[in-house]
Amino acid sequence: MVRFKNRYITVEIMASDIPELKPLSLKSKIFHDTVLNKIQQLHGDFGSAAVRTGFLTKYCNENTRIAIIRVRHGPHHFVTSALPFITKIGKLDIRLKTLHVSATLKHSFKFIQKHQRAYLDKMWSKLKTEEEQKMLEAAVMDFTKTDVAINIENIS
Incomplete structure (x- = not known):
């Protein structure tokens, strides 16, 4: 049996049009599709196929504008290289900033x-x-906006 390693990429979504205190109207599905489309555009069929297996938006908080993307180890380089080139999600003009990559x-x-x-x-x-x-x-x-239930108090 083979163990697949994943990487979790923490991303900050910065929208200059919307004030900081106002939440974004951003759904994780739209964010997910936008990232995949940009990977397809930059890295072609090879990059898109490598990333699709195991690619998932695990967390997307509209208030803090933070998202977590899960991707397999190896193809995560395609994702991290494509994130700075994303400038629009839906109708929002945004910039993505990679904050953290963890295992x-x-x-x-x-x-x-x-x-x-x-x-x-x-x-x-x-x-x-x-x-x-x-x-x-x-x-x-x-x-609580995650697909995985984790008790945060036990983390500290």
């Missing part, structure tokens, strides 16, 4: 937790009431 989903979530905690610290100074701060924290630290 496990657990390490990706650890990285996201640290990244989002820093984001919260930066955004809390802009909010006026404590209620707004709690609502922002609930939205940012929401990891």
Whole structure:
């Protein structure tokens, strides 16, 4: 039996048109298809075929604008090389920034937790009431939009 290694690519979606506090209207299926189309455009049939097996968008948070892509080890280089060339998802003008590449989903979530905690610290100074701060924290630290159920408290 052969064990397949995966890589989890954590990506930040930056949209200059939409303010930071407003969530993006972005579905993981549209994001997934856009990445595959760009890989097809840049790397042709070979790159597309290599990536398709095991390619999945595991997590896409519209509030924090962070997504996690799962791809097999090896063809993950096709994905990481194609991400900077994606400038439009649906009708949104965006830029993608690769934040982290890890071997496990657990390490990706650890990285996201640290990244989002820093984001919260930066955004809390802009909010006026404590209620707004709690609502922002609930939205940012929401990891339930994943296909895999992971208890975040056990990670720390």
